[in-house]
Amino acid sequence: MSERALSRRMRPLRHVTFTLGLVITLCLLATAALSLVYTPQDPLEMSIGGRLQGPSGHHLLGTDQFGRDLLSRIMTGAVTSILVGVIAVGIGMGVGVFLGMLSGYFGGWLDEGFMRLMDAVQGFPAILSALLITAVFRPSITISMVAIGVAFLPVFARLTRAAFLELRDRDFVAAARALGAGDAALIARHILPNTLSPLIVQATISFPVAILAEAGLAYLGLGTQPPHPSWGLMLREAQAFLGLNPWFAIFPGGAIAVTVLGLNLLGDGLRDLLDPKMAG
């Protein structure tokens, strides 16, 4: 690889926001991956004698109300956060892109209908859907994924639709059509790949929003349920013991904040790098 090519490839790393975000995100992923094979202690092992301890050599971040090791629980909580984030954004993006694609490509009454539907979903906060759904079903991690994912639908649908509207009459599309490409091939092979970069940016921006929402729902008892480890759930439990062990409330919240900060920085950086038009 020539030196110039190398320096071009390394250029994103000179973007401070992007690099900082990338480092924090990689640490998060590494922590989550590590927790699958190793945690300092068993995150489920209780010890009545060692309840609500502050940080110590044995328990680096202290223990919870059952004497379980907080560091180990926070590590496994990262998996839940990532899982909910990925699936919620996946639902929003998958369905949103599909609707936006059809809207933008075919237009007409289909477009009108889908967009009115998106208007309707827009402005309906995930917390209200979650309230409504948990009124009928038992709260679960699935409910938070769906409630959060649905809230993401409009933004992905609109982005995709706008990109398709812009691209569908371009010459390269007309050329492909003249060569006999059908609707499906035009959409999937020719137009969709050209809409990817704003969608990737949007997915990155949505990811931390999903993580915050998951924590909030779990905190209210509407989302992730025990014994699934979740940072929001840990804070719910910690609230009763604020006076006895403040660390119990500080560390899980800190984990959320650092994670979201890292992902936000990564998203902002990606937007600057991939999509200069959107840079603020």
Add this chain to the structure above:
Amino acid sequence: MATLLFVSVLVFVVVRILPGDPALVIMGTEGSGEAAARLREAMGLNRPLVVQYLDWMARALVGDLGRSIQYDVPVGGLILSRLSVTLPLTLMAAGFMALAAIPVGVFAATHQRRWGDYLSMTLSQIGVAVPGFWAGLLLILLFSVRLGWFHSGGFDGWAQGVGSALKSLLLPAVALGLFQFAVLARTTRSAILEVLREEYVTTARAKGVPERTVLFRHTLRNAMIPVLTVAGVQLGQLMAGSIILESVFYLPGLGRLALGAISARDLPVVQGVVLFVASVIVTINVAVDILYGFLDPRIRYE
């Protein structure tokens, strides 16, 4: 409007159809088949669904949201009484958000690419990363557990004195407003930077208008258009967010009403609160749209 229609249909579908037979739900395990049939007839559950929906909507429009199963009082009254907590909380948070965010945003924009800008933008990055309920817990830790300045939660009601009521809403309002403050500060900053690039600003500067006047008369007024739009949308989000903060501070508002109703399987209350909050959000958004037309004469609605 589409949102309201959607929400009302959704609320209706989820609550009326998904849990099975409401008559059986209300009767619990003790109801006999015959009694359930009578109740079903009395509740009008034998009519076509569309008729039931229209009937329910017609009642909701005049404020009749049904009766709470748990308290046996009208849901509408219950919501109104809890609103005396949620509404002040939301408004205080909005006030805090706007009063803090606009100066910070202006400051950051006028000190672009200097330490003041970097400092304020770092603060706002942190603000959007910290979950409101965790901020609430930290405030309780600091001001209640450590310093003992505030109660860690609870609300005595307005009858006990406006001062103490406002005091118990102060920490929750700050925690609730923090996230939206950070968003609004960034919006203000970029709106001002945008306007500062306009030619009329250059013209004003060129003809010797003092920088203060350029900032306050020419820039700020125009930059406020997007800022107010965002702030309006945020007002609705603050109301939704208050559901969480009420739990952190044990405030008897709409959010706790809904959560309590969920544990008690009090469906009409859940239904009422969701419909009410969603309607408020929709109303605010429509109001913002209209206001937008007033503020910026270039925008006209057909």
